[in-house]
Amino acid sequence: MSDVKIATRDSYGNALVELGKEHDDLFVLDADLAEATKTGTFKKAFPERHIDCGIQECDMVGIAAGMAATGKVPFCSSFAMFAAGRAYEQVRNSVAYPHFNVKIGATHAGISVGEDGASHQCLEDLALMRAIPGMVVLNPADDIEAKAAVRAAYEYEGPVYLRFGRLAVPVINDNAEYKFEIGKGITLKEGTDVTIIATGLEVGESLEAAKMLEADGVNAEVINIHTIKPLDVDLVVKSAAKTGKVVTVEEHSVIGGLGGAVAEALAEHCPTKMLRIGVHDTFGESGPAVELLKKYELDAAGIYKQIKAFL
Amino acid sequence: MTNLELQKKAVEIRKGIIEGVHAAKSGHPGGSLSATEVFTYLYFEELNIDPKDPKKADRDRFVLSKGHTAPGLYSALANRGFFPVEDLKTLRHVGSHLQGHPCVTHTPGIDASSGSLGQGISIATGMALSAKLSNESYRVYALLGDGEIQEGQVWEAAMFAGFRKLDNLCVIVDNNNLQIDGPVSEVNSPYPIADKFRAFNFHVIEVADGNDFEQLRAAFDEAKATKGAPTAIVMKTVKGKGISFMENQVGWHGKAPNDEQYEQAMEELKKAGEALCQM
Numbered sequence: 092m093s094d095v096k097i098a099t100r101d102s103y104g105n106a107l108v109e110l111g112k113e114h115d116d117l118f119v120l121d122a123d124l125a126e127a128t129k130t131g132t133f134k135k136a137f138p139e140r141h142i143d144c145g146i147q148e149c150d151m152v153g154i155a156a157g158m159a160a161t162g163k164v165p166f167c168s169s170f171a172m173f174a175a176g177r178a179y180e181q182v183r184n185s186v187a188y189p190h191f192n193v194k195i196g197a198t199h200a201g202i203s204v205g206e207d208g209a210s211h212q213c214l215e216d217l218a219l220m221r222a223i224p225g226m227v228v229l230n231p232a233d234d235i236e237a238k239a240a241v242r243a244a245y246e247y248e249g250p251v252y253l254r255f256g257r258l259a260v261p262v263i264n265d266n267a268e269y270k271f272e273i274g275k276g277i278t279l280k281e282g283t284d285v286t287i288i289a290t291g292l293e294v295g296e297s298l299e300a301a302k303m304l305e306a307d308g309v310n311a312e313v314i315n316i317h318t319i320k321p322l323d324v325d326l327v328v329k330s331a332a333k334t335g336k337v338v339t340v341e342e343h344s345v346i347g348g349l350g351g352a353v354a355e356a357l358a359e360h361c362p363t364k365m366l367r368i369g370v371h372d373t374f375g376e377s378g379p380a381v382e383l384l385k386k387y388e389l390d391a392a393g394i395y396k397q398i399k400a401f402l
Numbered sequence: 403m404t405n406l407e408l409q410k411k412a413v414e415i416r417k418g419i420i421e422g423v424h425a426a427k428s429g430h431p432g433g434s435l436s437a438t439e440v441f442t443y444l445y446f447e448e449l450n451i452d453p454k455d456p457k458k459a460d461r462d463r464f465v466l467s468k469g470h471t472a473p474g475l476y477s478a479l480a481n482r483g484f485f486p487v488e489d490l491k492t493l494r495h496v497g498s499h500l501q502g503h504p505c506v507t508h509t510p511g512i513d514a515s516s517g518s519l520g521q522g523i524s525i526a527t528g529m530a531l532s533a534k535l536s537n538e539s540y541r542v543y544a545l546l547g548d549g550e551i552q553e554g555q556v557w558e559a560a561m562f563a564g565f566r567k568l569d570n571l572c573v574i575v576d577n578n579n580l581q582i583d584g585p586v587s588e589v590n591s592p593y594p595i596a597d598k599f600r601a602f603n604f605h606v607i608e609v610a611d612g613n614d615f616e617q618l619r620a621a622f623d624e625a626k627a628t629k630g631a632p633t634a635i636v637m638k639t640v641k642g643k644g645i646s647f648m649e650n651q652v653g654w655h656g657k658a659p660n661d662e663q664y665e666q667a668m669e670e671l672k673k674a675g676e677a678l679c680q681m
Contacts, residue, residue, distance in 0.1 A: 118535070142531070150524045150558035157528020157542075160506070160513055161463070163535070165528075180518060181555075185525055189506035189515040 095234075096259035099292075100198040102237035103255045104129030107166060107196075108136045109238070110245050117245065118165045120155055122148045127257075128168040128198045148173040152181035152193070159191040164245060167193060171200035171254060175216035187223045187250045194244045195220075195252045200230075201342035202370060202387060203258040203292060205380035212375035218347025220252040221320045227273060228319040230254040230341075230349075232294035235264040236317055239271030247273060256342075258380040260292045276323035278330070282312035285402060286330040287394075289340040290316045290349045293368075296384070297340050299391030304398060311398075319349055324356045331363040338366045338398055342389055345369040366401040368394055403446050405615040406681055411481060412442045413675040416644045417668065418477030418490045424664040426494035429502070432654040433547060434474030436578040436613070436639040441478040443618045444543060453483035456510045462540050463529045465514040467522025467556075468547035468576065469503040470656065476500050476509070484511040520553030522546070523573060527559045530571035530632070541626070545574045549581030551592045557602065563632045564603030571632040572625045573604070576612065578641035580652045599634035612637025645670060 111117050111133055123146045125131040134141040144151040148169050155165035167174065174197040175182070186193045197216060204212045220228045227247060231237040237255060244251040263279070279294070280301055289297035294315045301311040312330055316323065331337050337357060339350040350367030357363045370387055384390045388397055403411070415438050423429035445451070449462040466475045473493060480487045485499070492498035499508045503517025513529070516522040526544035533540055546556065563571050575595055583589045592598070596606045605628045607621045618637070625633035641655070642648030645667045659667055 139535075144562060147555075147558035147562070149521075149555045150527070150562055153521050153524020153555070153559065154528035154531060154562065156514070157465075157525040157530070158532045158535075159528075160525065161529050161532040161538075162459075163532055181521055181524070184515060184518045185521045191506075 095262045097234040097262060098257055098259045099231055099234065099237035099255040100129045100257055102234040103196055103198065103241060103253070104132040106238040106241035107133040110242060111137045111140065114164070114245065116162065116164050118142060118158060118163050120144055120151050120165055120167045122146055122151045122169045122173065124169055128196065130168045148178040149181045152178045153185050155193045156185040156191050159193045165193055166196050168196045168198065170211060171197035171213035171216040172211055175219050175252065176213055179219055183223050187226050190225055190249050192248055193250050196255065197253060198255040199257045200254045201256060201291070202375040202383050202389070203256055203342060203380040205257065205383060206377050208377035209374035214344045214370050214375065215347070216254060217319050217341070217343050217349065218351065221347065221352065225249060226320060227251040229273070229317060230291040230319055231317050232291060232315055233260055233262045233264055235262060235269060236271060240317065243271055243273050254291060256292050258292065261295045263295050263298060271317070274318050274321045274323060276326040277315040277317070278312065278326070279315050280311065280313040282310040283334060284310045285336040285338060285398065286312045286314060286334045287338045287340060287398070288314045288316055288327060288349065288353055290319065291342055293340040293342055293389060296389065296391045296394055300394035300398065303391065303395040309402065316349060319352055322352045322356055324360065327353055327356055328361045331357055331361045335363060336402065337363050338368060338401060340368040340394055343369050345371055366397065368397050406678065408442055408446060408615045410675065410678050411446050412438050413671055413678065414481050415442055415474065415477045417671050418480055418487060419473045420645070420659065420664060420667045420671065422473040422476060422490040422493035423658040425491040427658050428494060429473050429658055430470040430656045431473065431648060431658070432580065432641045433468060433471040433576065433578065435643045435645060435648065436641045437471055437474050437545060437576045438643065439613045439615060439618060440545065440574060440576070440637070441474045443615060443622065445478040445482045448622050449543070450540065453511070456484060460538065460540050463513045463526065463542045465522040465526040465542070465544040466504050466516055467526070467544045468519065468550050469517030469522065472502065472504050475504060479511045519547070519550040520555035523556050523559040527563045527568065527571060530563065530568040531566060533570050534568065541570045541572065543572045543574065545576060548575055548577045548579060548586050548592055548595065549589070551575060551595065552590050560599060560602040560604065567630050568632045569629050572635065573632065574635045574637065576639055577636055578639045580641045580650070580655065582655050584652060596636045599636065603631055604634040605631045607633060607635045609635060609637035612639040613643050644674065
């Protein structure tokens with residue numbers, strides 16, 4: 092892990108610029124949030140391929156559907172709350188039902204939105220998007236993975252939901268062997284006592300928590316699930332069978348997201364004692380992101396504490 | 403095609419609508435029949451399409467934003483040769499390619515999945531924008547219901563299309579004045595419709611009788627000649643047009659005829675066809 096911290100929304104904007112240089116059919120759509128979603132960098136580089144729809148997310152998703160129907164590859168950008176929430180039905184009916192090649196780039200996901208508060212802290216997007224047939228759902232952990240995810244989304248033919256954060260997070264995947272493949276989880280640390288399955292910014296926090304557990308003599312396995320759907324069931328089941336205890340960690344409701352997906356897989360294939368760490372059926376609130384992660388026990392110390400109680 | 407030939411086609415398309423909803427024992431005949439002339443005109447006169455090559459790159463696009471009137475669209479597609487007319491009897495049956503509402507992945511000739519009201523116009527707007535962005539010459543048409551325009555998304559798309567001056571986009575509003583719960587003017591009035599589209603920077607063409615081919619021809623010619631703004635054709639029509647007992651009856655919005663009503667409807671259409679052959 093390096094000391095560099097980058098928000099994955101920045102990675103999104105930067106990756107789009109790189110891909111835009113390679114592919115003329117890539118277009119970026121925004122709903123008056125280009126500065127915040129960091130697609131402003133794409134707008135500067137390729138103004139003729141950036142479409143600002145103004146504050147109308149539902150129409151933006153429909154426009155993207157029409158562009159995809161006519162051979163373009165549109166990336167729709169907005170906050171997770173509006174992309175997955177407000178425009179849910181447009182994503183389902185206009186995009187996913189015809190299996191159009193539209194990418195939804197959702198930034199400002201989770202409680203780490205911070206000061207804007209609960210109205211803007213989407214904690215249900217993974218659940219909503221995961222339930223749509225044929226939808227690929229990606230939730231990258233850091234800058235390297237976010238850029239790789241954007242590229243993989245472009246190369247994949249069909250609808251993809253990408254989840255990005257506002258908070259700058261450590262780069263954890265800066266190693267030569269790193270490889271991103273849709274649907275393939277990554278074992279970051281092998282262990283035998285408990286499996287920690289994390290996604291998004293909670294991957295870095297979980298690695299820290301695993302170090303704290305190590306000091307107590309608990310050897311935790313840490314798995315990064317960047318693809319919520321399709322879930323890497325094999326990897327999850329194998330690790331659960333090995334350790335006999337599974338903890339999921341996500342900056343999302345414990346209902347329907349990573350915890351829900353893993354619980355479904357294990358219930359069917361390998362019933363295992365489980366702890367779901369996330370936001371427990373409540374709305375968020377205003378405050379600095381780091382303080383909120385601490386309050387909701389989604390930082391390393393909070394994860395460590397909850398796992399200790401679980402073991 | 404001459405207007406008389408189009409009228410004859412319209413009779414055949416109406417027969418297909420009645421066949422479909424009767425066989426399905428459900429579906430939406432009222433708005434399919436009010437829009438039959440516009441379906442006929444688009445598929446036999448206006449659109450650059452090829453039934454043998456439904457995905458040809460430079461084809462004009464049609465989006466049925468009021469997707470529940472799929473029986474009308476399917477009948478037009480079948481009569482135009484996209485698939486056998488006999489398929490219409492499989493409407494809404496398990497395993498049929500003719501779903502209750504249009505879907506891209508099921509039916510040849512369909513370019514957008516629609517039926518959740520208000521969404522089709524956005525998709526059509528995206529197609530029109532797409533053509534502009536890559537300097538392609540195809541045109542895009544979207545058919546909306548007058549009840550449908552109560553949906554806010556319609557006006558999001560209208561604002562975008564007007565602002566972007568998408569003159570390759572032609573929006574048609576089927577103003578038959580009836581929605582499920584009653585007259586649109588009593589449920590939640592969208593009137594004045596033409597003024598609303600004008601306010602969103604559309605070129606608006608008002609058609610007094612949208613079941614008349616001469617008036618439709620003039621409107622679509624004017625739309626095609628209009629530069630610098632999208633066009634909205636707001637056409638007055640009769641819901642249930644062509645079947646005496648369905649005309650202007652709100653109850654026929656989403657109901658299938660029973661066997662007796664089916665026989666009567668087909669008899670009326672047969673006579674209408676015969677009358678046209680005498681002309």
